[in-house]
Amino acid sequence: MRRERLGASDDFRARQLLARDMLRGDLEGEALERYVEQSVLTTTVQKAVAWSQGNSIYPMTFGLACCAIEMMSIVGARVDVARFGWGAFSASPRQADLLILSGRVSVKMAPVVRRIYDQMLEPRWAISMGACCSSMGVFNNYALVPSDKFLPIDVHVPGCPPRPEALMHGILRLRDKIQGHSPDGWRERYDAVGTEEILPPAADGGSPEQEASGA
Ligand code: SF4
Numbered sequence: 001m002r003r004e005r006l007g008a009s010d011d012f013r014a015r016q017l018l019a020r021d022m023l024r025g026d027l028e029g030e031a032l033e034r035y036v037e038q039s040v041l042t043t044t045v046q047k048a049v050a051w052s053q054g055n056s057i058y059p060m061t062f063g064l065a066c067c068a069i070e071m072m073s074i075v076g077a078r079v080d081v082a083r084f085g086w087g088a089f090s091a092s093p094r095q096a097d098l099l100i101l102s103g104r105v106s107v108k109m110a111p112v113v114r115r116i117y118d119q120m121l122e123p124r125w126a127i128s129m130g131a132c133c134s135s136m137g138v139f140n141n142y143a144l145v146p147s148d149k150f151l152p153i154d155v156h157v158p159g160c161p162p163r164p165e166a167l168m169h170g171i172l173r174l175r176d177k178i179q180g181h182s183p184d185g186w187r188e189r190y191d192a193v194g195t196e197e198i199l200p201p202a203a204d205g206g207s208p209e210q211e212a213s214g215a
Pocket residue numbers: 065066067102103104129130131132133137138159160161162
């Protein structure tokens with residue numbers, strides 16, 4: 001095995017000299033313009049804040065059911081959520097800004113979950129993880145309640161249980177949303193409102209559903 005230098009040392013030296021000239025005020029004309037183009041980044045405060053918020057989320061240490069086991073594994077080496085700055089699970093809602101609802105929520109538990117959410121500081125987000133949490137899943141049971149009924153949910157992660165990679169996908173979608181460059185959700189793509197897709201009126205005056213079904 002051969003030891004090699006990291007990067008070209010000449011390049012490093014040239015940059016050092018350039019920085020020195022810049023500090024002395026010796027850089028002018030084209031050289032100055034090139035230096036500024038390479039070194040200066042312009043943005044808005046809102047974008048910078050959103051960028052840092054999206055990369056420094058503190059999820060709440062909180063699990064509800066079997067989905068929680070999958071959620072716990074996102075901090076392991078395989079998925080490693082810490083790569084995105086989301087690795088420090090907080091034990092207190094006062095230092096958390098994300099609630100991952102990992103499992104089914106019972107009617108009895110919903111007010112407790114809501115209280116935890118209310119104790120978190122703004123801005124805060126919530127991910128509904130698993131079929132049970134979003135739609136009561138496999139249970140046909142009066143004791144459960146879907147998360148949308150008592151909490152504003154930002155991202156739903158489907159599955160039973162969703163794999164850690166699926167939760168990771170949900171986390172990255174939430175990060176996109178926080179940073180303001182969210183790819184259009186299905187509502188925008190299909191011109192939908194709430195949970196309903198709005199179909200354009202049929203050309204012959206019939207109902208859009210009839211046209212869609214070819215009747
Ligand atoms: S979605 Fe599946 S894994 Fe998650 S809480 Fe429900 S039954 Fe358990």
